[in-house]
Amino acid sequence: MVIDTRVCVGCSACVYACKSENGIPEGYCRDWVVQETKGIFPKLTMENRSERCQHCDNAPCVTYCPTRASHYAEDGTVQINRSRCTGCKACMAACPYDARYVHPEGFVDKCSLCQHRTEKGMKTACVSICPTGSLNLVDFNDPKQEAQQLMNGKLVYRQKEHAGTEPSLYWISASNKPGA
Amino acid sequence: MMATAVSELISTKINPNVLPHLHIWEWHIPLYLFLGGLAGGLLVITSIMIVMKRQFSIGPQDVGNGCPCLALRIGSVLSPTLLGIGMLFLFLDLAHPLYVWAFYTTIQPTSPMSAGSWILIAFFPLAILQAMLVNRGQLRKIKIKPISKVIDWTEKHMTIVALTNAHIGVGIGIYTGILLSFFSARPLWSSSILGMLFLVSGISSAAALMLLFAPKKEKPVYSMIDANALWIELMTVGLFVLGGLTGSANSHGAMMHLITGDTNLLGISYMFWFWGIFVIAGLFVPLIVEFLEAAGVHIKFPNLAPVMVLCGGLILRFLIVFAGQSYHTFM
Numbered sequence: 001m002v003i004d005t006r007v008c009v010g011c012s013a014c015v016y017a018c019k020s021e022n023g024i025p026e027g028y029c030r031d032w033v034v035q036e037t038k039g040i041f042p043k044l045t046m047e048n049r050s051e052r053c054q055h056c057d058n059a060p061c062v063t064y065c066p067t068r069a070s071h072y073a074e075d076g077t078v079q080i081n082r083s084r085c086t087g088c089k090a091c092m093a094a095c096p097y098d099a100r101y102v103h104p105e106g107f108v109d110k111c112s113l114c115q116h117r118t119e120k121g122m123k124t125a126c127v128s129i130c131p132t133g134s135l136n137l138v139d140f141n142d143p144k145q146e147a148q149q150l151m152n153g154k155l156v157y158r159q160k161e162h163a164g165t166e167p168s169l170y171w172i173s174a175s176n177k178p179g180a
Numbered sequence: 181m182m183a184t185a186v187s188e189l190i191s192t193k194i195n196p197n198v199l200p201h202l203h204i205w206e207w208h209i210p211l212y213l214f215l216g217g218l219a220g221g222l223l224v225i226t227s228i229m230i231v232m233k234r235q236f237s238i239g240p241q242d243v244g245n246g247c248p249c250l251a252l253r254i255g256s257v258l259s260p261t262l263l264g265i266g267m268l269f270l271f272l273d274l275a276h277p278l279y280v281w282a283f284y285t286t287i288q289p290t291s292p293m294s295a296g297s298w299i300l301i302a303f304f305p306l307a308i309l310q311a312m313l314v315n316r317g318q319l320r321k322i323k324i325k326p327i328s329k330v331i332d333w334t335e336k337h338m339t340i341v342a343l344t345n346a347h348i349g350v351g352i353g354i355y356t357g358i359l360l361s362f363f364s365a366r367p368l369w370s371s372s373i374l375g376m377l378f379l380v381s382g383i384s385s386a387a388a389l390m391l392l393f394a395p396k397k398e399k400p401v402y403s404m405i406d407a408n409a410l411w412i413e414l415m416t417v418g419l420f421v422l423g424g425l426t427g428s429a430n431s432h433g434a435m436m437h438l439i440t441g442d443t444n445l446l447g448i449s450y451m452f453w454f455w456g457i458f459v460i461a462g463l464f465v466p467l468i469v470e471f472l473e474a475a476g477v478h479i480k481f482p483n484l485a486p487v488m489v490l491c492g493g494l495i496l497r498f499l500i501v502f503a504g505q506s507y508h509t510f511m
Contacts, residue, residue, distance in 0.1 A: 012192060032193035040185050051193075060365060066294035067282035084282045087275020089197075089204040090293050096365035096510045098202065101195035106276035163365070163510055 001113070001127075001137055002150045003049060004172040008134040010035050010048035014126035018052075021114065021125035028101050030111040031126055047174035050126065050135060052111040053078065053099040054159065054167035061091035061100065069108075076168070079115060082107045096163045113137075140168070202366075202505040208273035210497035213356045214385070215266030217378050217493065220356070221386025222259035223307055223349030225405060226252055230314070230342040249314075251394035251402060255386070256311040260304055263352070267300060292362045296355045303352060306345050309334045313341070353379030360504060367434035368504040371423055377416045378497075384409035385493035388466070388486035399482070403474040406489065410467040417459065430510055438503040450503055453495060462492015 010033050018024065018031050031052035039045050055077045061070045062078060069085035072078060085107040092100045092108060103109040114124035118137070122128075127135045138147040147170070155173040197204050229252050271277050284301070288294035312319055312327070313334045319327055334341055357378030360369040387406035394402050424435025437443070441450035448457075466485035473479045 015192060028195050029193060032191055034192075035190040037188045038186055044186060051191075060363075063290045064293065064362065066286075066288055066291040066297060067279075068286050068288065069282065084279065085276060086279045086282055087277075088273075088293060089275070090291070090363075092197065092202065092204050093363045093505075094365055098193075098195075098198045098509055100198075102197050102204070102275050108275070160510065 001055075001135065001168065002147055002156075002170045002172065004134045004136065004150070005047045005049045005174045006134075006172060006177050007132040008033075008048040008050060008174075009132055011131065013129045013131060014050045014135060017125040017129035018111070021117075022112070024109075025104055028103070028109075030109065045175060049171060050130075051097075051099075051159075052126075052169075053113075054097055054165065054169045055111075055113060057166035057168060058164060060094035060096070060163075060165060064090045064094040066090060073115065075115075075118070077113045077115060078110075079112055080108060080110065096160050096165065097167075201508065205273065205501055205505065207498075208269040210494070210501045212266040212269040212273070213359070213378065213497040213501070214494045215262045215269070216356045217353055217382025217497075218385050218389065219259045219263035219266065219303075219307075219382075220349045220352030220379070221382035221384070222255045222262070222389070223303075223310075223345050224353070224383055225386050225390065226256045226259065226310065226314070227342040227346035227349060230310070231339060231346065249398060251390040251398050253314050254393050255390045256307075256314045258389070259349075260307040260311060263300065263303060263307075292355065292358050296359060299348070299351050299355055303348055306341055306348060309341055310345050313338060350379060353382040356382065360500065363504075365510045366504045366507070367428075367430035367510055368424070368438060368500070368507055370431070370510075371420060373416060373420050373423060374500070377413070377420050380409055380413040380416050381493050381496055384413050385490050388489035388493075391470075391486045392483055400474050400476070403470045406486070407467055407470040407474055410463055410470065410489065414459075414463050414467065417463070434504070434507045437507045438499065441503065443503070443506055445498070445502060450499065453499055458492050458495050458499065461488055462495060463489075466492070 012033050015029055015031055015033060019029065022030060024030055031050055033048060033050050035046065035048050037044055037046045057076070059070070059072070059078045062072060065071075066088065067084045067086060069081045070078065070091050071081065087102060087106050087108060089102065089108065092098075092102070100108050100110040114122075117124060123137050127137045136146075136150055138150065140147050151170060151172060154176045157171050157173060158167045158169065159171070161167065193199060229249070271280060274280060283294065283297040286294065287298065309330065312331055316331045316335070319331060354375040357375035360366070361371055361374040364370045384406055387402050387409055391399060391402040391406055421435060421439060424431045424438075426432075427435075438450055439454050443450050445453055466488045469479060469485040473482065473485070479485070
């Protein structure tokens with residue numbers, strides 16, 4: 001996923017679309033919106049961004065899961081097999097992004113990147129609803145190089161890259177905005 | 181006047197186990213880690229006692245009638261019993277306990293919890309055999325043929341069973357620390373010395389427990405074991421603290437959160453729990469008392485020091501588990 005924080009207005013439509021699509025219980029969320037303000041007044045910068053599981057290529061949650069409930073799917077995303085999850089919460093302790101929660105029904109849950117939709121060729125609920133086109137579901141192996149086209153010439157970062165998790169979410173920084 | 185830099189983060193995340201800080205493991209896990217360490221420590225001490233019986237001269241010398249050493253007999257039975265109770269707490273902590281079978285359908289070499297779940301299973305058969313062996317005097321009176329056969333077999337292989345048990349005991353003790361130290365996302369836990377600290381703490385707690393029910397003539401041996409274990413534990417705690425303080429900003433901050441933190445646990449700050457209750461009351465004072473006791477000095481309340489050690493061991497697990505969660509994730 002490539003997330004363009006330059007155009008994110010923090011409307012939380014992605015959060016509610018996800019809740020509705022995936023039947024997330026009240027008081028929980030698989031994705032959330034963060035508003036970060038930094039700098040020295042009057043030169044302050046603000047970045048809105050929609051955050052979720054980073055679907056890491058070297059995911060600590062998969063490494064530490066004792067039952068193979070957390071696993072890599074064929075499409076490279078990190079998924080949870082609910083029928084093998086004991087709710088031991090090792091994956092939650094292992095995740096440097098705090099992207100997981102214990103579902104009231106007794107398993108650990110997180111963003112699945114709407115696998116039930118993407119396997120039918122549809123976009124994720126959050127991507128479909130995003131009114132500003134901030135969220136982009138891309139295939140990094142796509143020969144058309146859609147991801148590269150989105151990111152070329154811009155300041156792009158990944159979160160906590162130094163944790164060695166190889167996160168699959170790329171963020172186009174709000175500092176790319178004119179005047180930022 | 182210089183303007184101050186602003187760094188403000190507003191998030192709509194609402195997940196209750198994660199905010200305001202991670203709190204996935206409550207009292208079950210520290211209690212399990214304590215009982216696991218105690219069981220491992222008991223197995224190490226009792227196994228070494230059996231292997232080195234001549235040197236200690238209190239081991240199971242009266243072959244055929246059972247071990248004359250009361251503390252060794254009780255300790256051998258308590259080891260698997262306490263681990264069983266600890267595993268019950270672990271089971272109760274699972275969000276979906278009925279899926280516990282999933283642990284035993286796979287071996288995940290990169291997951292300490294998977295390795296631990298198999299070590300826990302390996303622990304019981306040999307630990308129970310050892311407990312039967314040292315209590316063979318009583319068990320033979322029951323005259324149940326299969327039990328007698330098992331005892332006979334164990335008796336023939338006593339040294340190898342005890343040696344294997346000593347290693348399993350060390351494995352369990354280290355595992356209780358490694359379970360946490362593999363989580364590099366939690367800066368306080370991410371220390372390789374945590375395994376050693378929990379092992380030594382398990383041995384000191386086990387020696388303290390044996391000291392509590394050992395008859396007077398056996399006490400000096402356990403006082404000496406406990407005093408030595410406490411001394412090593414004190415050094416290991418020092419290395420754990422130093423390692424955190426001299427580490428990265430993440431490790432430094434997490435260690436400061438533990439040793440100078442004002443976060444409350446039962447109305448008392450982490451700082452007071454760590455220095456006042458764990459280090460001074462749970463390690464330093466009993467260390468002095470038990471060295472004196474082992475040297476033959478009369479101690480007015482001989483049970484006080486072992487109880488302080490046991491409380492210290494329990495508090496250490498609570499502090500590490502809680503402080504590790506209440507400090508922010510790896511940044």
